[in-house]
Amino acid sequence: xxxxxxxxxxxxxxxxxxxxxxxxxxxxxxxxxxxxxxxxxxxxxxxxxxxxxxxxxxxxxxxxxxxxxxxxxxxxxxxxxxxxxxxxxxxxxxxxxxxxxxxxxxxxxxxxxxxxxxxxxxxxxxxxxxxxxxxxxxxxxxxxxxxxxxxxxxxxxxxxxxxxxxxxxx
Amino acid sequence: xxxxxxxxxxxxxxxxxxxxxxxxxxxxxxxxxxxxxxxxxxxxxxxxxxxxxxxxxxxxxxxxxxxxxxxxxxxxxxxxxxxxxxxxxxxxxxxxxxxxxxxxxxxxxxxxxxxxxxxxxxxxxxxxxxxxxxxxxxxxxxxxxxxxxxxxxxxxxxxxxxxxxxxxxxxxxxxxxxxxxxxxxxxxxxxxxxxxxxxxxxxxxxxxxxxxxxxxxxxxxxxxxxxxxxxxxxxxxxxxxxxxxxxxxxxxxxxxxxxxxxxxxxxxxxxxxxxxxxxxxxxxxxxxxxxxxxxxxxxxxxxxxxxxxxxxxxxxxxxxxxxxxxxxxxxxxxxxxxxxxxxxxxxxxxxxxxxxxxxxxxxxxxxxxxxxxxxxxxxxxxxxxxxxxxxxxxxxxxxxxxxxxxxxxxxxxxxxxxxxxxxxxxxxxxxxxxxxxxxxxxxxxxxxxxxxxxxxxxxxxxxxxxxxxxxxxxxxxxxxxxxxxxxxxxxxxxxxxxxxxxxxxxxxxxxxxx
Numbered sequence: 242x243x244x245x246x247x248x249x250x251x252x253x254x255x256x257x258x259x260x261x262x263x264x265x266x267x268x269x270x271x272x273x274x275x276x277x278x279x280x281x282x283x284x285x286x287x288x289x290x291x292x293x294x295x296x297x298x299x300x301x302x303x304x305x306x307x308x309x310x311x312x313x314x315x316x317x318x319x320x321x322x323x324x325x326x327x328x329x330x331x332x333x334x335x336x337x338x339x340x341x342x343x344x345x346x347x348x349x350x351x352x353x354x355x356x357x358x359x360x361x362x363x364x365x366x367x368x369x370x371x372x373x374x375x376x377x378x379x380x381x382x383x384x385x386x387x388x389x390x391x392x393x394x395x396x397x398x399x400x401x402x403x404x405x406x407x408x409x410x411x
Numbered sequence: 412x413x414x415x416x417x418x419x420x421x422x423x424x425x426x427x428x429x430x431x432x433x434x435x436x437x438x439x440x441x442x443x444x445x446x447x448x449x450x451x452x453x454x455x456x457x458x459x460x461x462x463x464x465x466x467x468x469x470x471x472x473x474x475x476x477x478x479x480x481x482x483x484x485x486x487x488x489x490x491x492x493x494x495x496x497x498x499x500x501x502x503x504x505x506x507x508x509x510x511x512x513x514x515x516x517x518x519x520x521x522x523x524x525x526x527x528x529x530x531x532x533x534x535x536x537x538x539x540x541x542x543x544x545x546x547x548x549x550x551x552x553x554x555x556x557x558x559x560x561x562x563x564x565x566x567x568x569x570x571x572x573x574x575x576x577x578x579x580x581x582x583x584x585x586x587x588x589x590x591x592x593x594x595x596x597x598x599x600x601x602x603x604x605x606x607x608x609x610x611x612x613x614x615x616x617x618x619x620x621x622x623x624x625x626x627x628x629x630x631x632x633x634x635x636x637x638x639x640x641x642x643x644x645x646x647x648x649x650x651x652x653x654x655x656x657x658x659x660x661x662x663x664x665x666x667x668x669x670x671x672x673x674x675x676x677x678x679x680x681x682x683x684x685x686x687x688x689x690x691x692x693x694x695x696x697x698x699x700x701x702x703x704x705x706x707x708x709x710x711x712x713x714x715x716x717x718x719x720x721x722x723x724x725x726x727x728x729x730x731x732x733x734x735x736x737x738x739x740x741x742x743x744x745x746x747x748x749x750x751x752x753x754x755x756x757x758x759x760x761x762x763x764x765x766x767x768x769x770x771x772x773x774x775x776x777x778x779x780x781x782x783x784x785x786x787x788x789x790x791x792x793x794x795x796x797x798x799x800x801x802x803x804x805x806x807x808x809x810x811x812x813x814x815x816x817x818x819x820x821x822x823x824x825x826x827x828x829x830x831x832x833x834x835x836x837x838x839x840x841x842x843x844x845x846x847x848x849x850x851x852x853x854x855x856x857x858x859x860x861x862x863x864x865x866x867x868x869x870x871x872x873x874x875x876x877x878x879x880x881x882x883x884x885x886x887x888x889x890x891x892x893x894x895x896x897x898x899x900x901x902x903x904x905x906x907x908x909x910x911x912x913x914x915x916x917x918x919x920x921x922x923x924x925x
């Protein structure tokens with residue numbers, strides 16, 4: 242995020258940063274409102290001296306609403322960044338790679354439930370290495386296998402922590 | 412003098428039992444490995460080894476378990492500093508500045524400082540355990556639900572000072588964490604809140620959330636970088652911190668160790684709380700508090716000495732009163748009873764020889780930790796020389812397996828992944844992650860103790876100001892919360908105008924976590 246000083250000494254916000262902050266604040270407010278609504282259905286306490294299960298969640302959600310309102314107010318009030326406030330020089334971030342990485346991780350977890358750690362992990366590691374620009378297929382396969390084996394040895398063999406075997410092999 | 416004489420006798424007896432020393436060394440080494448692996452905590456390490464102590468003599472068994480405990484608390488700092496994976500909850504605070512130091516190419520110094528600070532904090536705590544056990548145990552007995560609630564509030568007030576530039580964003584992250592902490596069974600009535608029918612959510616899965624927010628989020632961020640081949644070679648050029656650098660931390664380490672020892676004595680407050688409180692106090696006393704969160708060596712020293720100082724404090728109440736200070740000592744309590752020993756004042760009367768031999772062994776365990784720690788750092792540092800295109804997938808695989816290891820639950824891994832995605836976006840928009848973790852740890856403690864205190868006072872809120880320790884802690888908490896705001900107002904007054912920092916804009920450090 243940018244906060245380059247705007248004229249007058251105040252920090253400035255780029256339009257996309259302002260929008261993102263507002264979207265996050267609204268999302269958090271929505272979560273807080275939902276939490277308050279759900280807490281309304283919590284049963285009253287049986288103890289006279291207790292405040293009940295709903296009191297604390299409502300206090301926390303209420304505080305979130307107030308804080309988000311302050312954030313929205315400050316964000317709307319903040320001056321715009323000058324047009325020459327360009328992002329810092331350096332390699333351009335590749336958000337597509339991040340998105341694919343997250344989806345690949347979810348796919349790995351999904352696959353692990355069926356085929357287990359030993360099959361899902363090396364494929365996942367191989368795919369991520371390829372995604373991150375390593376194009377040597379043989380080396381990648383070897384590294385993926387070695388890493389999978391090392392993690393297995395540390396957890397399953399040395400520390401007796403059972404790793405997922407997958408519903409297909411159970 | 413009685414204690415000193417008994418300690419010398421104990422040391423003599425200890426060195427006549429080489430097998431006990433070997434097992435202590437094994438315990439420390441295993442503890443460091445367990446602590447460094449994400450998902451495996453010192454508690455788990457002690458629990459894993461507990462059945463093996465059944466056939467051992469009491470000294471060997473208890474020393475091995477103490478070694479795992481001490482090594483486990485320290486080991487979490489290694490991956491926290493090198494990879495921003497806090498191996499244990501206690502290392503979450505260390506990861507904040509430790510990883511920033513690694514990014515600056517000062518991983519060696521950070522690891523060395525962490526090792527020496529852990530050693531000093533832990534050793535000091537064992538000495539306190541030896542000499543001040545009866546006095547301090549009486550003080551800890553004063554703590555009831557209201558004091559524990561006040562302590563939790565004090566811990567939560569730290570959120571303001573670990574929020575970085577934008578206090579509002581830090582507070583939002585903290586309250587989001589507090590709201591998240593209410594997911595699960597209500598601490599008084601056992602009513603399931605926000606669980607959606609999932610029994611897995613009956614207890615707040617904070618370790619998966621912590622691994623996701625810190626480690627997976629950082630790994631996802633690495634995917635952004637197209638220049639992924641470069642490792643951080645030669646980052647470990649020096650491990651022993653230069654004396655002029657370390658000397659400046661001695662006061663900080665002494666204060667943090669003291670805090671850790673006191674916090675360790677309080678039932679329910681463990682090394683994680685000690686580390687965060689020590690971090691906050693180090694920042695408060697620092698001449699350069701603005702450097703905290705950006706790679707400040709003092710932060711690493713404070714967190715590690717605080718967390719390790721907690722070990723002796725937790726053992727103190729467990730051994731003298733039979734009240735475990737944290738989860739690890741609760742398991743250790745089991746180890747003692749397995750050996751036919753009943754913790755409490757009678758333990759010191761009936762088994763004084765064994766107790767003081769154990770204390771001598773604990774001091775030796777810390778020496779082992781220093782030696783094994785320093786000896787293995789260079790090897791562990793080689794991890795940094797791996798290209799990111801190998802390291803990032805390896806970190807993500809470790810996150811998955813480490814999370815699974817906690818409860819053998821696939822559900823936990825999904826929670827970790829969700830927390831990782833949220834953590835990634837939090838990093839992008841300068842919402843600090845550490846307040847969420849702090850809130851997850853302290854929120855349940857605050858709520859449960861507040862409601863217990865309220866019940867004990869028959870529904871009256873008087874306990875908030877009539878009990879001196881509670882009132883003092885609450886006042887300190889309010890001051891701690893207000894301090895960053897007062898500092899900002901003071902700075903604005905001194906500068907003769909409003910701050911150039913926009914609270915809405917957050918940190919200027921693009922994507923740098925607080």
